[in-house]
Amino acid sequence: MSKKLKFQKIYDENYPKVIRLCLGYLSGNEALAQDMAQEVFIKVWQYLKDFRGDSNISTWIYRITVNTCLQELRKKKNKSLKIEIASNEASEVSEIENQFASMYRCIDKLSAENKSIILLELEGLPQKEIAEVIGINHSAVRTRIHRIKDQLSKCVKNE
Template structure:
């Protein structure tokens, strides 16, 4: 398979996951998320020949995405990550909307590492793959996810992490 065809297949298979992850890091700002997504795929194109298949290709793509987004946050010194839920159609009632907004406000209070972990968990990335992406052990990820969920639950009900 040529590099062009391989890239096209990767782009088609992973674009929606990459843009959703970028939206989480850009306060839901679609234009900024699109810019970061484009940057991610440029990096994928530039480094596709260097991919050694030691990890799953999706793990490699998530790692590039997370690093690109975190690099942008450091460059802009943007600390809070807020998510605009107005564009999500999963909200069925006003009460649900308030709960979702509160949950994402609580996610915004997490450390950068924990935000990455929970965003990947929300994307239903397998925990073993999250471990590869973040560099933590699988057991550490399992523990962190459990603790993050407890923190978020407490935050949503009590108002603080």
């Protein structure tokens, strides 16, 4: 299989996961999330030849995504990436969208590592794979997920 066809298959299988993860990091900012997803796949294209296969390719791509998004957040630290709903549009926004925005705001308040853990958990990644991506042991991931969910639950209720 040519490099181009191999990359296209990887892209098709992983883009939806990457864009959702980027959306989580970037508080639902779709334009910026699309830019970050593009950056991720540029890196995947550039370094595909270096991928050794020590882990699942999706784990490798998640790691690239996490690092790319964290790098972007550090660059834009002084700029607000929060979802803002104009008062005249507030009546048009459904309750589900409000809850979604509220969850993103709460996720945005987490530490970078906890944000990574919960976004990967929400993505449906197995906890053992999350541990591999983050670089901590599996039992620590289980404990953190429980604590993060409690923290998010309290945050959303107080919004």
